[in-house]
Amino acid sequence: MLKDPSTKYKKFVGPKLDNRQWPSKTLDKAPRWLATDLRDGNQSLPDPMSVEEKKEFFETLVDIGFKEIEVAFPSASQIDFDFTRYAVETAPEDVWIQVLSPCREELIKRTIESLHGAKKAIVHIYLATSACFRDIVFGLSEEESLALAVRCTKLVRQLTKDDPNQQKTEWRFEFSPETFSDTNPDYAVKVCQAVHEAWGPTKQDQIIFNLPATVEMATPNIYADQIEYFCSKMPDRDTICVSLHPHNDRGCAVAAAELAQLAGADRVEGCLFGNGERTGNVDLVTLALNLYTQGISPNLDFSDLPKIADIVEKCNKIKVPERAPYGGQLVVCAFSGSHQDAIKKGFQRREQELARLGITSKEEADKKLIWQIPYLPLDPQDIGRTYEAVIRVNSQSGKGGASWIILRNLELDLPRSLQIAFSKVVQTAAETLGRELLATEITDLFAKEYFVGEYDAPYTVLDYEILKDESKEGGRRFQGRIRLDTGKEYDLNGVGNGPISSFADALSKVLEPKITVKDYKEHAIGKGSDVRAVTYIEVVSEDGNTRWGVGVHEDVTLASLTALLKSLWYFRNRD
Numbered sequence: 001m002l003k004d005p006s007t008k009y010k011k012f013v014g015p016k017l018d019n020r021q022w023p024s025k026t027l028d029k030a031p032r033w034l035a036t037d038l039r040d041g042n043q044s045l046p047d048p049m050s051v052e053e054k055k056e057f058f059e060t061l062v063d064i065g066f067k068e069i070e071v072a073f074p075s076a077s078q079i080d081f082d083f084t085r086y087a088v089e090t091a092p093e094d095v096w097i098q099v100l101s102p103c104r105e106e107l108i109k110r111t112i113e114s115l116h117g118a119k120k121a122i123v124h125i126y127l128a129t130s131a132c133f134r135d136i137v138f139g140l141s142e143e144e145s146l147a148l149a150v151r152c153t154k155l156v157r158q159l160t161k162d163d164p165n166q167q168k169t170e171w172r173f174e175f176s177p178e179t180f181s182d183t184n185p186d187y188a189v190k191v192c193q194a195v196h197e198a199w200g201p202t203k204q205d206q207i208i209f210n211l212p213a214t215v216e217m218a219t220p221n222i223y224a225d226q227i228e229y230f231c232s233k234m235p236d237r238d239t240i241c242v243s244l245h246p247h248n249d250r251g252c253a254v255a256a257a258e259l260a261q262l263a264g265a266d267r268v269e270g271c272l273f274g275n276g277e278r279t280g281n282v283d284l285v286t287l288a289l290n291l292y293t294q295g296i297s298p299n300l301d302f303s304d305l306p307k308i309a310d311i312v313e314k315c316n317k318i319k320v321p322e323r324a325p326y327g328g329q330l331v332v333c334a335f336s337g338s339h340q341d342a343i344k345k346g347f348q349r350r351e352q353e354l355a356r357l358g359i360t361s362k363e364e365a366d367k368k369l370i371w372q373i374p375y376l377p378l379d380p381q382d383i384g385r386t387y388e389a390v391i392r393v394n395s396q397s398g399k400g401g402a403s404w405i406i407l408r409n410l411e412l413d414l415p416r417s418l419q420i421a422f423s424k425v426v427q428t429a430a431e432t433l434g435r436e437l438l439a440t441e442i443t444d445l446f447a448k449e450y451f452v453g454e455y456d457a458p459y460t461v462l463d464y465e466i467l468k469d470e471s472k473e474g475g476r477r478f479q480g481r482i483r484l485d486t487g488k489e490y491d492l493n494g495v496g497n498g499p500i501s502s503f504a505d506a507l508s509k510v511l512e513p514k515i516t517v518k519d520y521k522e523h524a525i526g527k528g529s530d531v532r533a534v535t536y537i538e539v540v541s542e543d544g545n546t547r548w549g550v551g552v553h554e555d556v557t558l559a560s561l562t563a564l565l566k567s568l569w570y571f572r573n574r575d
């Protein structure tokens with residue numbers, strides 16, 4: 001790299017705008033969308049789509065709700081021509097089929113042939129207007145380029161809306177001054193005015209001027225300035241649909257498209273997950289869901305984004321990056337402890353709030369309670385992703401992550417200090433394996449550690465009864481029998497304020513160490529006839545060590561007694 005790059009690269013200078021308006025505007029509605037996956041996306045793939053893949057992609061775009069779809073460059077190949085015919089024959093009545101052609105007479109004719117019989121068709125032609133392209137690629141002067149654009153527009157008009165045999169089709173016309181982002185803004189306006197006159201649009205039948213950042217040249221505010229400049233200079237603005245076609249060379253296509261809408265654009269062309277030439281076209285998923293998370297309907301349905309991503313990956317043969325906004329595998333996941341803690345607290349707060357409002361269904365919650373969860377700008381369920389995938393656990397995780405998984409999978413709402421104790425077990429396993437732990441591995445670790453589910457408790461209560469302790473008001477007496485994992489059995493007898501303390505007293509008379517109960521929590525799990533009690537008991541031994549035990553049972557007292565026995569087993573076997 002050069003120490004002084006200014007000798008090789010020049011700073012981009014945008015149009016001079018004295019009274020720019022766009023910075024004080026806000027985005028309040030969705031633009032018109034045009035998906036160009038099947039044209040601009042397809043032309044940039046190492047292995048372009050087969051007809052079958054194009055069909056599947058087309059159907060997906062229709063299902064998402066796109067009403068304007070650029071299906072091909074029909075003069076490029078027989079595959080593109082044939083696919084255009086398929087789209088013409090199968091497109092729903094309200095979907096406009098768009099096709100692209102360069103400003104070459106024979107190619108325009110072939111392009112229009114491919115649209116014969118369409119219900120709604122947009123003929124899109126492009127011509128490079130930037131000085132760099134005119135000089136290097138075409139060798140045309142400004143006047144010659146303008147004349148070519150007008151000639152081709154008139155040809156399209158003659159072959160479409162002016163042709164008596166083409167009246168079954170509703171025609172629209174789109175013109176792209178290529179590399180608009182690098183075109184002298186006054187020249188772009190001059191060419192478009194001439195094209196406007198040649199096409200003869202009306203308010204009802206607007207012409208589309210698509211203003212591409214064919215190559216993204218500068219910061220997004222400059223693209224917005226270019227669009228505002230164009231909109232302010234074009235006469236008969238209400239006969240024009242201003243369209244954007246941002247590429248992502250500097251990584252700012254989404255921002256450029258958003259600012260350029262503030263600057264007056266009505267329509268956006270792009271691809272799903274930003275496929276397209278070089279760094280891609282603007283990503284329509286991101287643009288649409290950015291609107292959605294501001295409470296604005298994008299008029300596109302991404303309710304099953306994982307399925308859409310699968311189809312896009314299959315047809316493009318390119319992976320959706322794992323960090324792609326909204327659709328990437330990792331974007332609704334948190335691994336780090338403080339993120340997981342905040343997300344978990346966010347969900348708990350939302351659940352409390354829903355319970356307070358008496359709301360039980362997702363539909364009602366979606367209508368009545370604004371989404372506010374730290375680190376999650378969007379409810380993953382709205383785009384077909386699950387809450388289970390939100391929190392994933394590795395050695396960067398803290399207590400919140402593992403306890404979230406236990407809550408979601410086993411319905412166990414662990415007390416704080418048990419969360420801390422269990423997170424040490426998880427941390428050790430993650431470090432030993434040197435990788436992320438699956439949810440099933442974490443629930444299995446918990447079950448083994450605290451003898452729940454399929455893992456039998458080593459000490460068992462064989463028989464018990466809780467009686468009144470006649471020597472003390474309100475006191476209780478435990479009488480019963482237990483068996484250790486050695487097979488040895490003990491008859492027990494103890495007193496306390498309740499069943500648990502009397503059991504602890506009874507145990508302490510026959511087994512080391514002496515224990516007392518420090519903390520206790522219980523709740524129900526399951527529903528209907530399957531409901532069970534869960535008891536968490538933290539026990540302290542005479543030398544000050546603590547241990548947790550967890551008991552799950554239909555009988556709430558037995559759940560507590562089992563929990564206590566498990567913590568005793570720990571003292572006797574693990575210290």
Ligand SMILES: CC(=O)SCCNC(=O)CCNC(=O)[C@H](O)C(C)(C)COP(=O)(O)OP(=O)(O)OC[C@H]1O[C@@H](n2cnc3c(N)ncnc32)[C@H](O)[C@@H]1OP(=O)(O)O
Pocket residue numbers: 040043073075076077101102103104126127128137138178214
């Ligand atoms: C910015 C964009 O994405 S534009 C869309 C680009 N997409 C594609 O190119 C995919 C489909 N393209 C093709 O199949 C072919 O390039 C075709 C059929 C269009 C033309 O093929 P060829 O005649 O073999 O031309 P080739 O591809 O070699 O070169 C392009 C020629 O078209 C000219 N050209 C390029 N853009 C345009 C345009 N907008 N209008 C008129 N002519 C153009 C070039 O100046 C060059 O002309 P030259 O041969 O006289 O120097």
Ligand SMILES: CC(C)C(=O)C(=O)O
Pocket residue numbers: 040100126176178179210212213214215245247
């Ligand atoms: C044909 C035009 C719109 C194009 O694809 C571009 O300029 O990137």
